[in-house]
Structures are given as C-alpha cells and as structure tokens.
Amino acid sequence: MGQSQEKGQGQGSIYNMKLSTVGATRPTETGTTHEPTGLDLAMKLHYLKAAYIYTPEMARDLSVTHVKEAMFKLFDQIAWTTGRLWRRDSGRPYIKCNDCGARFVEGECNFTVEEWLSKPDRSVDEFLVYHQPVGPELPFSPLIYVQMTRFKCRGLALALSWANIMGDSFSLLYAFNLWAKVLSGDKINALETSTMDRRFPKTNPTVKDPKSIKQVDPVGDLWITPNNKKMARYCFNLTVADQISPHFPTNGDDQIPVFEILAGIIWKSIAKVREAPEPLTVTIIRKDPNDLKPIRSIRNSQMISSVHVDFPVAEASVEELVRCMERATDERCGIDEMEERCDGSLDYIVYGAKLTFVDLSEVDLYEARVMGKSPESVYCNVEGIGEEGLVVVYAAAKSDERVVTMTLPQEEMDWVKSEFGKCGLING
Amino acid sequence: MPPPKMPDLSSSMKHKYVKLGYQYLVNNFPTLLLIPILAYTALELFRMGPEEILNHLNSLNFSLLHILGSSFVIMFFLTVYFMSKPRTIYLVDYSCFKPPVTCRVPFATFMEHSRLNLIDTPKSVEFQMRILERSGLGEETCLPPAIHYIPPTPTMDAARSEAELVIFTAMDDLFKKTGLKPKDIDILIVNCSLFSPTPSLSAMIINKYKLRSNIKSLNLSGMGCSASLISVDVARDLLQVHPNSNAVIVSTEIITPNYYQGKERAMLLPNCLFRMGAAAILLSNRRSDRWRAKYKLCHLVRTHKGAEDKSYYCVYQQEDDESHVGINLNKDLMAIAGEALKSNITTIGPLVLPASEQLLFLSSLIGRKIFNAKWKPYIPDFKMAFEHFCIHAGGRAVIDELQKSLQLSAEHVEASRMTLHRFGNTSSSSLWYELSYIEAKGKMKRGDRVWQIAFGSGFKCNSAVWKSNRTIKTPTEGPWSDCIDRYPVFIPEVVKL
Numbered sequence: 066m067g068q069s070q071e072k073g074q075g076q077g078s079i080y081n082m083k084l085s086t087v088g089a090t091r092p093t094e095t096g097t098t099h100e101p102t103g104l105d106l107a108m109k110l111h112y113l114k115a116a117y118i119y120t121p122e123m124a125r126d127l128s129v130t131h132v133k134e135a136m137f138k139l140f141d142q143i144a145w146t147t148g149r150l151w152r153r154d155s156g157r158p159y160i161k162c163n164d165c166g167a168r169f170v171e172g173e174c175n176f177t178v179e180e181w182l183s184k185p186d187r188s189v190d191e192f193l194v195y196h197q198p199v200g201p202e203l204p205f206s207p208l209i210y211v212q213m214t215r216f217k218c219r220g221l222a223l224a225l226s227w228a229n230i231m232g233d234s235f236s237l238l239y240a241f242n243l244w245a246k247v248l249s250g251d252k253i254n255a256l257e258t259s260t261m262d263r264r265f266p267k268t269n270p271t272v273k274d275p276k277s278i279k280q281v282d283p284v285g286d287l288w289i290t291p292n293n294k295k296m297a298r299y300c301f302n303l304t305v306a307d308q309i310s311p312h313f314p315t316n317g318d319d320q321i322p323v324f325e326i327l328a329g330i331i332w333k334s335i336a337k338v339r340e341a342p343e344p345l346t347v348t349i350i351r352k353d354p355n356d357l358k359p360i361r362s363i364r365n366s367q368m369i370s371s372v373h374v375d376f377p378v379a380e381a382s383v384e385e386l387v388r389c390m391e392r393a394t395d396e397r398c399g400i401d402e403m404e405e406r407c408d409g410s411l412d413y414i415v416y417g418a419k420l421t422f423v424d425l426s427e428v429d430l431y432e433a434r435v436m437g438k439s440p441e442s443v444y445c446n447v448e449g450i451g452e453e454g455l456v457v458v459y460a461a462a463k464s465d466e467r468v469v470t471m472t473l474p475q476e477e478m479d480w481v482k483s484e485f486g487k488c489g490l491i492n493g
Numbered sequence: 494m495p496p497p498k499m500p501d502l503s504s505s506m507k508h509k510y511v512k513l514g515y516q517y518l519v520n521n522f523p524t525l526l527l528i529p530i531l532a533y534t535a536l537e538l539f540r541m542g543p544e545e546i547l548n549h550l551n552s553l554n555f556s557l558l559h560i561l562g563s564s565f566v567i568m569f570f571l572t573v574y575f576m577s578k579p580r581t582i583y584l585v586d587y588s589c590f591k592p593p594v595t596c597r598v599p600f601a602t603f604m605e606h607s608r609l610n611l612i613d614t615p616k617s618v619e620f621q622m623r624i625l626e627r628s629g630l631g632e633e634t635c636l637p638p639a640i641h642y643i644p645p646t647p648t649m650d651a652a653r654s655e656a657e658l659v660i661f662t663a664m665d666d667l668f669k670k671t672g673l674k675p676k677d678i679d680i681l682i683v684n685c686s687l688f689s690p691t692p693s694l695s696a697m698i699i700n701k702y703k704l705r706s707n708i709k710s711l712n713l714s715g716m717g718c719s720a721s722l723i724s725v726d727v728a729r730d731l732l733q734v735h736p737n738s739n740a741v742i743v744s745t746e747i748i749t750p751n752y753y754q755g756k757e758r759a760m761l762l763p764n765c766l767f768r769m770g771a772a773a774i775l776l777s778n779r780r781s782d783r784w785r786a787k788y789k790l791c792h793l794v795r796t797h798k799g800a801e802d803k804s805y806y807c808v809y810q811q812e813d814d815e816s817h818v819g820i821n822l823n824k825d826l827m828a829i830a831g832e833a834l835k836s837n838i839t840t841i842g843p844l845v846l847p848a849s850e851q852l853l854f855l856s857s858l859i860g861r862k863i864f865n866a867k868w869k870p871y872i873p874d875f876k877m878a879f880e881h882f883c884i885h886a887g888g889r890a891v892i893d894e895l896q897k898s899l900q901l902s903a904e905h906v907e908a909s910r911m912t913l914h915r916f917g918n919t920s921s922s923s924l925w926y927e928l929s930y931i932e933a934k935g936k937m938k939r940g941d942r943v944w945q946i947a948f949g950s951g952f953k954c955n956s957a958v959w960k961s962n963r964t965i966k967t968p969t970e971g972p973w974s975d976c977i978d979r980y981p982v983f984i985p986e987v988v989k990l
Contacts, residue, residue, distance in 0.1 A: 083646070085642045085643065086605070086606065087595075088597065088599065090595075092599065130595070133595055137595050149601065165599065
C-alpha cells in the first residue's frame, strides 16, 4: 500500500484531502530542545498508527474547528512534539522545540461507517491514517500527522501517525485519550517528560548483544526502513473463549495469559510457513510490568524483550511457547547502550528485526469518548517494520474479544491465513 | 587619551537651562505680559481709593440703556461664538479584536508552509525567511483559518467568514463595554481596504445587528492602512451636522482574499507582515457622554501626496506574470513616507506645538532661506506637545524611521513596536491596538495628549490628536490582558530561525 500522498489526491476511497497545521497556543521559549535517548533513536525508523471510528450519533456535530481547538489544547501540554528534528554537529538528531506543529489532514469518504466496518479485513483502516516518513529534510518533517475523515453518514474517523522517536504506542494512545477529554471539556494536565522518567531499570547482567535490534544500511535523512520484501497487512477479530482458550489447558478459574497464547499460536503458524530462517527468536513488546504508575507522559517506556527457543517451533506445543515467553529477557538497556555507543550515527530497526509481537491489550482504547460514547472501532499498527514481520494484539470493543493486526511478507500471508483457518483462529 | 568630559557636560547643562528658560518665557508670554499690567492696575486702584473709583465710574455717565445695550451686544457675540464653535467629538470607548489562539502562526510554521507552497522557487522562500527574521513580529501573530491550508483556500465564503469573525467579535465587545444598543447607532462607517463584497461590510453589520433603517452608513474601501483616521474624519464631519448623535467606526483588513499566491519577491513582503485584526470605535457628540468618554478629538490632519507619480505608484496592487494579484511595494517607500510625514507635520505643527518650538522652527526656516541653506533644519520637539505616540505598525522600518526623524525615545515608540510584535501589521486597526497597549500599561493619565500617525497607499499620511478625558484604569479585558505582563520584550535585530 503506497504511503506517499500528493496533496488533493485521495488514498483509495478517501478524497478531497486538505492539509493544514495545528500546534500549541502558547509560544515555547526560544532555544528549548528535547534530547532523544539511545532507545528513542533506536526506534526512529518506526511510526505508530492508531485510527478511531465514531458513529454519526457521536460525531455529527463535531466540526473541524472543534477538533482543531481540542488539538491545540492538547499540544499545549506536549508542545515539544510539535517541534522538528535537527542534527547536532556530531550528527545526533534532537528535537528543536520551535512550535512548528503537527500536520492536520481533512478528508471525505464515500462510505458510511456501517459499510466501512462491514469490510472483513480491518486493515482497510490504513486509508484513514495519513502517513509520511520523516525526511528527506529533517527540519521540515512533521513528527505527527492527524487525519480527520468524514464519512458519508456524517460519522467520523480520527487517526494519528506518530514518529516512534518521540514515544511508544502507550504514549500515543494516552495522548489521544487526553484529546478526547479536552473535547468533552475536561481540563488536562500532562506530566512533563523529565530525564528522570525516561530511564529504565538496568537489568543484571545488561544484555550485551540484544537480539531484538538489527542494524540496517544507512538511511541518511529519509527515515524509511529498507526492505527487500513487499509486506502485506491483515487485521481480524477473534473471541477469547472460542478461539484462544481451546488451545490452552485451564486449571479451573485461573486467568489465562491471552496475549501469550495468541502469540504462541501465531508464532507456531508462521513457523510452519516460514522455512528459512526459522523464527527461533521473537521480540515481545509490551507495557513495562514494573511501571506501576499509569502512563502520564510521552516517552519510549515500552518493554522490549527477546525470547529464544532451541527446539523447532512448528512442532512445539503452545504451552511450551507460552512458558518460554514468560522468561523473556528485557533488552532495553542493551539497545540504549548500543545507540549511545555510536551516538546515533548507525541506523537500527526493532519492529520486524525479528518476528515481533506487540501487546496493547492492557490499554483502554475505548476510553477516548466523544459525546460520552466510546469509539465504534479502533485500529492500531506500526509503519516501517522489518522483514520478519509484526503482530499487534489489542482489545476490541467487546471485552472478550481481541483484534490482531499482522504485517508479514506478502508471499507468506496467504499461507499463514490458511494455517489460521486450520487452527480455528479465523473462519474459512 | 579622551579629552576631559567636564566642560562638555557643563556646557550642555547650560544649554539645557537656557533652552528651558526660553521655552518658559515664550510659552507663557501672554501670562507674563498680563502680570505687570494687572499689577499696575491694582496699584493704581489702591492708590486712588474707593471714593475716587466711584467718582470715575459716575463720570462715565452710564444710563440704563447703555448698560442694557452693551449687555445685549456681549450676549449676542457670546451666542454666535458658542454656536459656531465646532462640536466636541468624544471617543467614548473602543475595542480591539483578539484573534483565537487556533489561528496562531509561529515563525517555523510560516516558513514550513512557505516551502511547501513555493516548492519550485527556493529563492523566494529564502527571501521570505530573511524578511521574517528582521520583521519585528513575534510568535503569536495570527492568520485567518483559510490561510492555514497548504495551499491556502481563499474562497469568498472564507473571506466573509473572516470578516464576520473579526467584525462581530469587536462589535460585541464594544456593545458590552459601552452599553450601546444597536438600535441607537446613528452613523456607521466601515473601512476595509482590500475586501469589498456586495452587499457591503456595513450592510453586513446592519443585517446582523438589525440596525435602524435611517442609519447613515458608509463603506470605505481601497484607502489603505490610514483609512481608520479617514473614517474618524468623516465621522467628525457628520457629527458636526447631526446634533446629539453617535458614530460607530469599524476598521479592519481582511487577509483571506489578499494572500499573495505567486512568487514575485516584492509582492511576497505583505504576506510576511500583514495579520488578522479589527477595531470598533464609538464616537459621540452628546454632552451626556462627556463624563464617561475616554478621549476628546483635538485635531485631525490629512495629507495626500497622490498628485506626485512616485507617491501614487509606491504601493500598487497589480498582477504578476502568472496573473496572481498582489501588492507591489516600491523600494522608495521609506523616503516617500518621510516626505509625506514632513508635509503632515508642517500642517499639524502649528496646531499643537507650543509657541517656543514654533518660533524656533520659523527662525530656522527663515534663516535657511535668507542666510545659509546649509543650516541644519530645526526639528521641532514633538515630545513637548504629546505624551504618547501611536505610530502605525506598518513594519520595523517605518517605526525606526519615525523614531529617528521625530527624535523619539524607545519608550515613546514602545507601543508601536510591541503591537507589531504581538499582533503583526493589522493595517488600519493597528493604531487602536497601540492605544490599547498604552492603556493596559496604566500610562494614560487625565490630560495626556496622544498623537496617532498612519500611513497608507496613495500615498497618504494622516494624523489625529486626542486628549485623554480621564485617567484610565488598567482594563481587565482587552487584547493585551493575558500578555501585558510579558511586555515590553526585547526584540532582537535578527531572530535566528
């Protein structure tokens, strides 16, 4: 799916696109900068996406002005995200907080919300997320793109595309929830991101050679992940009770680790399809379990851990895989150190360096209420991932359901889908 | 080694005292003349004693007829005098439009949009950046919503929306401040140079507020940045003819339809400087408004240099090679502005300057004509005539030029510089933002005189002199209310973008 849009041309069924800019209401002091940590720089080739769809009942009276005003108030709290990337003399990127703003895109769609949501592959929501990579000129590339799409029935889709160098998916979803709060008239107060908050506990011993990160050829100032394979996307819903639980033996009323089981099933299916190289190592990205306080700031706090198995995955049981995943090693320190050692001059990828599983199921996506009602549907994904593939798991509107967004090499996708059919993850 | 400074200091002190003495003597000349005469008369009267005075009066043989006749003549002349005196025009109050924060355009955003809109002409983008760096504008100036799009979408609807937003907000505020009821408006004058739809903006206001059918409404368009004072002049003339009336003046410039979309450098300059703004002013000639009015209009002088070709063409709206309409600013603009100002000063000088300054100026003029043309022309010290100056915030160069030629201190031009920084060049309404700044700083005392100078295409120089009717308490609401504590700010010569 091509991602660079000309202004005015629609992406697929989105047309009449208009670009403008939103920022903060108060000027930031001249000379303010935001310094990315080593971990931030490791994530620079990735972009996080989220799309929220609201029905006409919720969004009919929501005009562009309302949405923009609420965005301005949001950016007052996180004004540094409206800055632009510059490079120090050493070549290390930093964010100059010059209030340049986030790009705001308005579009219209020929379908009604109902028609749109009836499409079985939810990856069609990619059309709702305007995305451009950072570069080729860093100082003139917005780090955030907001798209507001008006459906034929007056329903609304709001989507964010956000450069991972600023913060992780949890931060993005937190920012969106803040925006929804502002829209409904609540006052918000985001914490400032001090350098204190952005440190994470050092593991003992520090992983010297993190597996979850891979160096790529230098990308210069155009931050696109170099990929030899064409990637395809697929997004589907499933019910915990019907499709996940049967794969795991339950001991009475014990809570089953839904994400791990799902990851295990998918890992197995992909291992059956992918012959070389066999995916013996996977990366798990989830919320830091030691992070007891709720997310209150924008930063890269997600835990990046690696799981390695010595046995062939295709033949293993889901239980074994789940047990291995529980012993994943936190590699964040190692990644941070690797970037610091080269002072940001080398380019790495994390998502897709190895087959990556992202767990967003603990985030309450449906808290982003407009007119008191939760969104009808939410879509999450990551752009700019490596060839090994990515699986994102997050909550659906119903609490016993999950949504899975997969990005895999096109040649594997159909085979993997048929494997899913065989183990009952998808129907047919 | 530098020469000792002491003698210079003492001679400049002596010079200062001489000048002060001279000024006191000349300015109070009639009083100084009257004192000895009165003293002599009083001495004579004391010497004569009461009986002798009475004898003198009796000998003059005043009959009743004489007394009545003289009283009647005196009364007649007094009546004629009062009837023919022009009505005093009061400025009851005014309000300035504060743009919504969502319209804010930081430098970085302006430059990024500029690069995207002028993607094929990096030299024009470079030019705009250099202008912006030296412009004296701040990071909080505002452009209307239509101009925030890439590329801008200046439809007629968008222009009308901007007009409605700025004008109605300013007028609602004015109604609230003065308690004026829409139905009580007798005269309505709107000036907006570059946007003139049909029906006019004044008709738009009449429609929105349901004003009276016999209202005297006027819509002035095409008259440039000095049109606000032209509106005040027209209002003043109308208020001489219509007793017991009030006039509402709305001054604005609508940016949406006039944002230059081409790439000619001389025509890109206004894009960098012009910003959203509007002001609504209530004038009245009613005696009852005398107590609550803020200012009294003392003088208004209009100077038009359009008869000269170079003045006429110096701010010229035209199409470029690609048929984009924009305003071409000539390189001689500052020189022409200087000449127009000189012309205006020649007229207003005698009206406002104290006698001492006029005498000095006259003798310097005569001296240059008769003795030696090389004598330095004497620049009258206008600081003696005014406490506050509101120089149209047309751009940094205009303010610098006027500061130099009128020999004003930084404090005198602070209102203009800070208005340029916070609001940009809001065209005709900028004078009112500057006046609002002076009030917000608590500097406006009773009896203070304000000189408003505006320049505009044509080439025109208009000035108005107001006298403060009362000490104005710092207003709690107004365009400066949320930021006045941050001002004055230091504006660097060049801002590094």
